[in-house]
Amino acid sequence: MGPDDTTLFPSEAALAAFGDRLPLARQFADHLVTSGVERGLIGPREAPRIWDRHILNCAVVAELVPNGARLVDVGSGAGLPGIPLALARSDIGIVLIEPLARRVEWLREVVAALDLSVQVEWGRAEESAVRRRWEGADVVTARAVAPLHRLAGWCLPFLRTGGVMLAIKGASAPDEVARDSSTVQRLGGGEPRIERCGAGIVDPPSTVVVVERVPSRARRKRG
Numbered sequence: 001m002g003p004d005d006t007t008l009f010p011s012e013a014a015l016a017a018f019g020d021r022l023p024l025a026r027q028f029a030d031h032l033v034t035s036g037v038e039r040g041l042i043g044p045r046e047a048p049r050i051w052d053r054h055i056l057n058c059a060v061v062a063e064l065v066p067n068g069a070r071l072v073d074v075g076s077g078a079g080l081p082g083i084p085l086a087l088a089r090s091d092i093g094i095v096l097i098e099p100l101a102r103r104v105e106w107l108r109e110v111v112a113a114l115d116l117s118v119q120v121e122w123g124r125a126e127e128s129a130v131r132r133r134w135e136g137a138d139v140v141t142a143r144a145v146a147p148l149h150r151l152a153g154w155c156l157p158f159l160r161t162g163g164v165m166l167a168i169k170g171a172s173a174p175d176e177v178a179r180d181s182s183t184v185q186r187l188g189g190g191e192p193r194i195e196r197c198g199a200g201i202v203d204p205p206s207t208v209v210v211v212e213r214v215p216s217r218a219r220r221k222r223g
């Protein structure tokens with residue numbers, strides 16, 4: 001990292017998010033701002049705000065993840081939010097799903113370098129073989145991957161009944177919920193709700209659209 005990094009590193013917030021795994025989180029940050037930028041996984045302009053806008057913004061979503069959850073991260077890109085969640089919570093079993101080969105290669109290198117027990121799947125969320133391999137999950141996450149209605153079609157099939165999709169969204173969340181709620185419910189979700197995570201750790205808090213997978217009987221009644 002560069003000479004200014006100590007001023008950019010929010011040490012108290014990062015300690016609150018990662019506890020004794022903070023050194024590993026710092027290694028992840030180093031990978032992002034060096035090879036992650038060089039190999040095009042993250043834009044060079046993101047490097048100075050890698051902690052607030054990316055690593056911490058993702059890690060705080062751990063507030064919504066139950067103990068011991070099996071979690072699928074769809075469209076993981078540079079490992080966001082999956083790797084910060086794995087660093088914040090060693091009890092979660094995580095698979096990162098990503099279709100671009102060069103991103104998958106980088107993710108596998110980083111997971112190995114950090115010695116994380118995270119799996120990396122090369123494929124698209126909507127592929128039936130990928131779905132079959134990872135179905136029955138407790139949680140599916142996605143950040144900056146697709147609009148809510150498309151995410152519902154890609155993510156809900158991975159979930160067990162009662163499991164939740166956590167879509168990390170920005171200011172668009174209320175509009176997306178208003179626009180896509182009925183499609184989401186037709187695709188097997190409950191009514192989407194908006195949660196905010198990480199107050200006191202990230203400013204602004206992360207905005208997450210939460211959709212539960214409802215039992216198929218409830219879906220038939222609605223239909």
Ligand SMILES: C[S@@+](CC[C@H](N)C(=O)[O-])C[C@H]1O[C@@H](n2cnc3c(N)ncnc32)[C@H](O)[C@@H]1O
Nearest residue numbers: 074075076077080098099100124125143144145
């Ligand atoms: C804008 S990037 C966001 C990456 C990361 N989630 C983040 O927040 O930085 C979108 C990612 O979704 C992946 N993606 C696009 N379509 C997908 C699909 N059908 N299934 C899984 N991933 C997909 C892309 O390859 C890309 O890595």
